Structure formats: C-alpha cells, structure tokens
Amino acid sequence: MISAVDDEEAFTGLEAGIILIAFVVVAAVFSYVVLGSGFYATEKARQVTSDAGTTPSSLVVNGAVILGVDAFSNPESLNFFCEVIGGEVAMSGIHYTLHTTEMIYQIPKKDIHYRWPSGDPAEGVLSRGKLLSVRLTITDAGLSTGDDFTLTIIPPRGVPVSIPCTVPGTLLGNKRYEVG
Known part of the structure; x- marks a missing residue:
C-alpha cells in the first residue's frame, strides 16, 4: 500500500518544479527587457556622437x-x-x-x-x-x-x-x- 505521505512529497516536488520554471521564464523576460534597453541606449549614444560634429543650421x-x-x-x-x-x-x-x-x-x-x-x-x-x-x-x-x-x-x-x-x-x- 502507498501511504498518503508519499503522495504529498511528490506533489510538493511538482509544485517546486513549476515555481522554478516560472522563475526561469520571469528571469528570461527581465533579461530580454534589460538587453533591449541597453541596445537602444547604445544606438542613441552612437547617433548622438556621430551627429556631434555637424552644426545645426x-x-x-x-x-x-x-x-x-x-x-x-x-x-x-x-x-x-x-x-x-x-x-x-x-x-x-x-x-x-x-x-x-x-x-x-x-x-x-x-x-x-x-x-x-x-x-x-x-x-x-x-x-x-x-x-x-x-x-x-x-x-x-x-x-x-x-x-x-x-x-x-x-x-x-x-x-x-x-x-x-x-x-x-x-x-x-x-x-x-x-x-x-
């Protein structure tokens, strides 16, 4: 016979796995946003420095x-x-x-x-x-x-x-x- 205690341990492991996957997904989205803003800031800085030599008329x-x-x-x-x-x-x-x-x-x-x-x-x-x-x-x-x-x-x-x-x-x- 399988006891009820063994069922709860397996269920707790499944919950931990789901939470771990959620953390990985959130971390991936967060890193994508951070990298995107970094690329945007780098592009803007490059554009500003390339336009620095021209005088607006x-x-x-x-x-x-x-x-x-x-x-x-x-x-x-x-x-x-x-x-x-x-x-x-x-x-x-x-x-x-x-x-x-x-x-x-x-x-x-x-x-x-x-x-x-x-x-x-x-x-x-x-x-x-x-x-x-x-x-x-x-x-x-x-x-x-x-x-x-x-x-x-x-x-x-x-x-x-x-x-x-x-x-x-x-x-x-x-x-x-x-x-x-």
Whole structure:
C-alpha cells in the first residue's frame, strides 16, 4: 500500500518544479527587457556622437519683410533677405508658410524666387556669410488689408523661424510696405 505521505512529497516536488520554471521564464523576460534597453541606449549614444560634429543650421531674416502690392492694391509678394547661421542649407529643402487665424497657406515652389546679390552659388546651397534675396509670390494667399499673419521659414534641418507681420489698413497700388 502507498501511504498518503508519499503522495504529498511528490506533489510538493511538482509544485517546486513549476515555481522554478516560472522563475526561469520571469528571469528570461527581465533579461530580454534589460538587453533591449541597453541596445537602444547604445544606438542613441552612437547617433548622438556621430551627429556631434555637424552644426545645426538656421535661417535668419536680415532686415525687414517688405510687402509688394499690385496695381489693384492687392498684396502680391513678400520680399526679404536671409542668411544662414551654422552649416549650409540647401534652398530646395526650405518651405515657407503664412499663418493667419483663419488659414495656413503653404507657398508653392513655383512662387518662391531666389536671387544671390553676389552671383549664383553652386547647386542652390546657402552657406555662412552669404546673403540671399527671397521673393515669395502670395497672390493666392488671400491676404487683405489689416490682416495679421506669421511668415514661417522651415529649413530642412534646424529651427524654423517665425516672423509676425501685419498688412497695413490702407494699400495703394504698385507700392511697397514694411510689414514685419
């Protein structure tokens, strides 16, 4: 005959085995999480150190933003000079937007015109120490007299620049106005 004591010993061994397996599974999951975070931290550190040699670039507006008005007293263009702080900026990657309380208007590439006073730079890149004349055609933006708007210049890398502007209350045809 088998006694009841022998049955409990076997059952206790089975419980101990299940608990041991649970500990092994928990330890495996924990080590996976620790290793994953270590790999993530290592990758981030590598990325930061590889980017450490590059200088972020930003554009600044040099002077005032000038609003050009057409013959019918409608806002036609925004004109300003800009230069780069930091590394070079590819002009093809820059986006310009106008923000009002009612709309956000992204200026299409066909309405962006650049002119370098010192001549055309190679491959459309603005580098430190160079000044660039920018003309944005805004006839489709829907601005009218008295409108407040923000001109935002968004470079491909770096910090966007926002310039608060106000369209004057009275506009005369074929004139220019400082708005920002």
